[in-house]
Amino acid sequence: MLNLSVLLEDSARTHPDRDAVVLGSSRLTYAQIDAAANQVANLLVDRGIWPGDKVALSCPNVPWFPIVYYGILKAGAVVVPLNVLLKGREVAYHLADSEAKAYFCFEGGEGLPMGAEGNLRVGVSGGAALPAELIKRVRERLGVQVLEGYGLSETSPVVTFGDPAREPRPGSIGVPIWGVEVKLVNSDWSEVEDDGTGSAIGEIAVKGHNVMKGYHGRPEATAEAIRGGWFRTGDLARRDKDGFYYIVDRAKDLIIRGGFNVYPREIEEVLVTHPAVSLAAVVGVPHESHGEEIKAFVILDRGAEARPDELIAWGREQMAAYKYPRIVEIVQSLPMTSTGKILKRELT
Structure with missing residues (x-):
């Protein structure tokens, strides 16, 4: 069956003795990972797993993850990766919702050491968009350029990434990766007209081999998100004349104040330039x-x-009258997801 496991098998054939996974002083080659994944696949088949069956996996950042992940794929099954921070009740929900036929669960283990050796040459960021001011600080203090990427679970996950061979563009999520198309659309799916200034804003739509087939068991949600192979991401962005994309905000986070559109990320970008501010999150609250x-x-x-x-x-001095925050609350922390994104729905 043709799936991502062929990439591992190809590497095992062409570079069998090259290190594939490093954990502290332990090293596993591509050939070793491939052989171990074959054992997992044989185990699954022996236990009655058929192509297309769902197999769940909870595993921290240790070598077992790629071994089991690729083993599931080799058996022709579908991997259902679960966050290791989930509690029992949450795991039970995802197992039932995904209709998983098997479940691998690993506990403990240490993550790969960070910064133990070597020189940092480039920084890579994904997950949540970094404020341009933070990118500037990293470059000034560490002397490295930060390349940002963009993607979603529905796009497996990468859509765009910064091009290291081109002039750095702070704040940009880069250009579409190979095999992926990106365009900006309006609410009615029509494509946003490019006015040549790079200021036109639209919702990012993605088409390519990386886009999901749909939401499992949710045909209505799938129909709303995908049309003609294009997937609506829910993220608003603009595109410059060279094809670089810049996230403006989440469509659902848009604030409409007195008839004016206000993009929270723009306000946050300005606030973190204040010498006393480390991080900011902007939301809209009801007003009479x-x-x-x-x-x-x-x-x-x-x-x-x-x-x-x-x-x-x-803020009044830095931003237009309809933009600057009239309410500011100083806090010690902000609610975050396990991947470091701010949970704005919990801010009121």
Whole structure:
């Protein structure tokens, strides 16, 4: 069966003795990973797993993950990776929802050591968009360029990535990777007209070999998200004249204040340029006359001091009247997902 396991098998044939996985002082070659994955595949087949069956996997960042992952694929089954931070009740839900026929669960283990040796030459970021100011600070302090990428679970996951061979563009998520098409669409699926200025904003739509077939057991959600092979991501972006994309915000995070569209990420980008601000999250809160008002949750730098009224006054000088936050709350932390994204739905 043709799937991602052929990539491992090809590497095992062409580079059998090359290191594939490194964990501390332990090293496994491509040939060793491939052989171990074959054993997992044989075990699954022997236990009655058929092509197309779902097999769940909970495993931290240890060599067992690629061994079992590719073993499941070699058996022709579908991998259902589960976050290792999930609790029993949550695991049970995902096992039932995915109709998994088998479940591999690994506990403990240490992650791959970070920064133990070698020189940092380039930084790579994904998951949540980094503020341009933070990218600037990393470059100034560590002397490396940060390349940002973009993707979703529905796109397996990479869609775009920064091109290291081209001039760095801070704030850009890069250009589409090989085999992937990207365009900006309006709410009615029509393509956003390129005005040549790079300021036209639309929702990112993706088409390619990496796009999912659909949401399991949810045909209505699939029909809403996919049309003609194009998948709507829910992320708003713009594209410059050279084809580089820049995330503006999540479509659902858009704030409409007094009839004006306000993009929270733009406000957050400005707030983190304040010398006392470390991180900011902006949301819309109900307002009687404006519909929504802009509220900012701010974490201050260690040792820094700033009052909410000072930040509001500073914001008034930096942004248009309809943009700057009228409400600022200084907090010690922000609710985060396991992948480091801010949970804005928990901010009020």
